[in-house]
Amino acid sequence: MSQRYITVADLNDWLTRELQMQPECEGSKLTMKYRLREPDPANGCNWSEATVRIGFGCDAGHVGAVAARIVDRARLQFNVLCEKCQELADAPVQTPALAEHLRPQTPVGSGTGYGLREFRTLEPYDPFRCIGEHGSCNARWLRVGSGASGFEWHLHQQD
């Protein structure tokens, strides 16, 4: 599965917009509920459930059924960023060379059991991956810039 990573705010906007486009759901709102620590083993989605607010005069049963279908679809399309990655998305220019919760996706050295045999320099295009201990989201990032004025982090979406 290859969900696209977005912020919680963007996901909530998307969910509510999709819901409000459906007939007889006007004024209703749909927002995600839980950011999962581990992705769903069935489909890799890292958030779960949603809260629906029924618009004035709308039928709760109808809106609920429509919302459930939208959530099913969204879980295959989107993953949400963890809190650390969310912070990085909000402030993508960082002075430290490395964001503490990101690691190079390709190891810079490889071990053979007798210590490191091979080393290579980290290239500017090497992707990093979020592997934070708690609730890491696995998002991939690219680091851009020389560092003179800080590095800029860009989300690197799976294709």
Ligand SMILES: [Zn+2]
């Ligand atoms: Zn993350």
